[in-house]
Amino acid sequence: MSQQNTQYQTALGEAIAPIPIFQDQEIIFKTQLTKLRKLLKTDRVALLRFYPQLDGGGEFVCEDVTYGWNSLLNLKVENNCFPNYQEEGIQAVADINATQLSQYYAQILREFQVKADLVVPVFKQDEATETTVPELWGLLCIHQCSSPRKWQDLEIEFAQKTAQNLTVIIRNTQLLEAAHYQVEQQKALARVIKRIRTPIDLEEIFKVTATEVRQLLQADRVAVFRFYPERDWEGEFVSEDIADEWDSALAAKVYDHCFAGEYAVHYQQGRVQAVEDIYAAGLGDCHIEILERFQVRANLVVPLLKSREQGELPELWGLLCIHQCSGPRHWQDYEIDFAQQIADHFGV
Template identity: 25%
Template sequence: MLTRNQCLKILLVEDDLGVPTMIEDLLGSLSESLFLLQTVKSLEIGVGCLEVEKFDAVLLDLSVSDSLRGSEDLAVLKGRWPTLPIVVLTDINDENMARSVLRWGAQDCLVKGRFHRTLLVRAIHYAIERQQIEEQLRQQALRQRLLGKMIEHIRSSIDPASILQSTVAEVRQFLQTDRVLIYRCQEWVSQLDGEEQKGAIVAGDGLPEGYIENPNISAALALSCFVLVESQSVQAIADVSTAPLAGSCKELLTDCEIAAVISVPIWQSGDWETAKETQEATVWEVEKNQDAAESYIWHEASGKPQAQGTNLPGSIAENGNSLWGMLTAYNCSGVREWQQWEIDFLQHLANQVAIAIEQSQRKDSGLRLGNKRRHKKVTRMGRYSLT
């Protein structure tokens, strides 16, 4: 949204020499609003300006010398710059024409000679704000469609590895970030390859060679899981260089070319005894990498390291759920202020991943139980035959 005293750069496409002077006088007489007006005499020149410069809005006269029909002029601009706010200027006071240009994509229509200073400024401000709202709604609808598509894929897939890998790939593409991974925090029986593992990266997209095998990365990720449990919320760092982290952690992230990071927990329900066992296993795993782990997180409130030895927070949340792992995205190209919709998007996705993982584990547990019962039945039959 617009802020007070924000300087707005406006492109005026107008070949009537008197109109630019009038608009400059109207905009220049305002002390509370700042405008930088650039005037061109043709649509072709205006398109050229838009290709090399960014403008906050366009004032467009539909009767310039090289004008097409009104709808085509707007189609040219909206086709190439769909989020560009456009206010149409016209000599014709026609309600039908005004409604038509709004349908074609303009945000407002003003009749030359019939608007004063306040109306012109209001039209520009409203055009920009309405266009921003439209774009926000469009992006929201796009996110909802993508989220629905990803959720449907998660629910329909029977392969856990496929679920996790497709999730990180689609998240990376949609958020336009550099690296995305899913990290499994606790000791577990892998649904992917049947081997017993401790904390590990189970899916990743955009990860450089050797990233998964790096023990310092594993220690840092393991400790980050504990931080998620302690905070019971998302960990979002917009700028690693200014975040309240210990020096060794910043060095580690800098070496990995990580400028910003966001981590969302993946919770999983389960019995307390199993969660306690996996918690102890993870604490032991972190203690093995104490040099890298003990200085990883620097608590913002106290200014003291918050993860040392067995004082690490448990993997059990207040609601009794345990932390299965986390979905993490890294920005390497520069700092990034993570938006609330990005956090909400990742949280919704993490919840669906958690559901799919639980369903897969229940199914696998059922198969193992069935095999165990069949084995016992065969054993009994064998005993009977011996007698």
């Protein structure tokens, strides 16, 4: 075995070692990328992350690059710049000028000063997708800028192992964030319950609740919507907390003529609506028009119910509306659970 192969095998063994759980994700990413670039003696190793709010596009969030080559850090790219790595897997290109690439992709690589590249998909694996196709989180991009280069099997193997490590790091970070979130969730819930039990103005309770929920969920708008059933489910937003860049929905009168027929009974039964993207959720046109009016792209809606006598459906008096306006958003189970817990204490 050559000295270089021995070096790769040793490094591969080190890569399989346990990933630190409590280190900052950005630090671990940087460590992994630096180790990979030095081992492969390549010009640049960069990590591209895809974002649904960028319509599937992405941003280079970490890199290690040698002197003399441009940095890609924080550079945003469109979603049609790259091949479908979810299906095609690893791409090893020895010479971009001698390989059949799409014109757009070849142009992007030239702008990045790339002569040869090795790209490995990085997946996001969570409990909900362990038995299904994992979500494509991003790409591990290894660039040779100085000249063409034939990628060796051991080099590809080490890049794969690094990508697997990145998946573990992402998963560990998710677990830590979820644990931290649960602690903060209970604190926020306690503050809201204390306010509800304090004899203060109902409007003040709504405002405090909207603020607590928006800060914890980091949403663009959280609003309390109140119905007037006697007006055929017409209603208005009576309280909100909203990020500066979005329009206020306060006092806006809303009448959704789809609501009585399609949604009212389900909400009375306690249904929660979690919509990742209003344009891909099969919503009625009338409902989409109303959401567009308030700049909503993703929403989480929890019914606010008042108990009645046993055997009767509870009275639906309002909705707790959590809006993401900046782009699509996947609502986590613990976020939905928190919103439900908040709503459960609003049986006013």
